[in-house]
Amino acid sequence: MYNSQGNNDSDPIAEEKSNKCDGNDFNTQLEIYQQSLQNSSNLASKIILHSVCETKEDCFSDDRMNKILNSAQSLIQFPAAQNIKTWRSSLSKITDPVKMFEKSIPRCEKCAKSQNYNGFDKFIRNVCKCETCLLEDSNDKPEVHTSKPTNNVEQIAREKSNKQKHIGDSKTDINTRTNWEYGTNENTCPQSNLDREEEENKAHKSNVAKITFKTARETFLASNPSAKRVLGVSRKTQGKFVSPMIAAQEKQEKNEPVVSDDRLKHIDSKMVELIESEIIDKGTPVAWEDIAGLELAKSVIQEAVVWPLLRPDIFTGLRRPPKGILLFGPPGTGKTLIGKCIAAQCRATFFSISASSLTSKWLGDGEKMVRALFAVAACHQPAVIFIDEIDSLLTQRCDSEHEATRRIKTEFLVQFDGAATGEDDRLLVVGATNRPQELDEAARRRLVKRLYIPLPDANAREQIITNLLSTENNDLTRQDMAEIAVLTDGYSGADMKSLCSEAAMGPIRSVPLSQIINIDRDKVRAVSVQDFKNALQRVRPSVSQDDLGQYVKWNNTYGQGF
């Protein structure tokens, strides 16, 4: 059926086989297989080819066999161009597809001699569990046949590029060649040809084995490159013991960020790293519409800081923006939201730190931290430094003040004065406090704009309810929401959020306990007015009227006056 010249013109068996098959169907399958060689994993390709061979075993014409042989060559990933000749000539003599694959199986000598050897099966499963192979597996760095020592992974990568080239060759073969010219046109003695072929075949098989078989470790590392990391450092047999702790430290030192900006030259690189990872806020940007009410505060902020930060060329001289603003008022009224919104509107980097963490968490390093914070912010301009609870940093001086706290405070004032002194600097400090009366005079003087952020009025509360319910299934009308807004006089923005969360739990609580795990999301009923009425019993306002009086008084004395 398939003669050594590869000429099948007069082969009646081949013709008969060809007629038996549905040519289109078979060609489609082959095409899928050939495509899979380029796009799928080797294993996937092998499986596809296996099914092609299995189902169409009795209908291979020579032309189709040519195609399969070409595909098989691509599949096996030739180790080196010089082996192509031998490989093709040996494959061209095989007519039975199963034998053809057997021949292409990378196998050890022991397996090859074994009576029970079922190469095709192992080829499909890509395993060989004989002792020789297991031994080879444990020496996880096989030698390769090139002059330069390389590892298996590099070798495979190189072979992949050879493969691409080879696939191109194969396609040409399919279209233009009917003869296996490499194997048949050689003008040499047949016996010596056979011997040489045998030797070359052996060498080739061992090369294929090295490439096709990967150790478990190599396979694992190929799919998990990060697994290459080891605890501590890797050691040689004669190597000195290195503690993982020291190694980790050294590694950290090596990984230190390159200090590219002069302003960071004298700053502790670990602090820079910490600020960049923990203090720079990368949360969702806040828009003005997200902040309910507070219209006056918003318009002052827009005019005083947002526009100047966006157009520093216009806002010069007397129009130069303040370096710092203070937002004061009861807790949970949206001061942090405003800080975030300023940063988002100015497309600025938002640094958010709580002053109390400087005096507690960073006590001892607080001074350095302040210096580092301003230096990093200067490198990330435009930047907004938001300091929550600024009162705990800039309290009025007293005799009992802790030395460390006093030093942090002094450093803050020094940095604040030194910051944004250049014409092009775009740095804004936003301080927030619930206890403005505790701020010292120096702080008040520096935070030029002092804005009262009061409790939300009825309209703002209604807007907060509307915003929060927009993502929940509810059957509240506008009038219901307005009524709830009236009932929540004295609630802060944060209180309103708690109230809505509590009400949203109503429908869940009405689901019988036995169904809570399996119930369909759509079957949970909508949030109702009654849920809000129940929630109002549980969530009470957190700000007292007495406190409010103090804010109003301070606002009248030091505030912006609205």
Ligand SMILES: Nc1ncnc2c1ncn2[C@@H]1O[C@H](COP(=O)(O)OP(=O)(O)OP(=O)(O)O)[C@@H](O)[C@H]1O
């Ligand atoms: N005006 C508002 N508009 C919309 N939501 C608000 C408003 N005020 C408060 N909230 C809600 O309350 C939450 C807390 O607000 P935020 O942290 O800004 O308050 P704060 O004034 O900074 O509080 P604190 O003084 O306790 O730090 C916000 O995440 C938001 O959901």
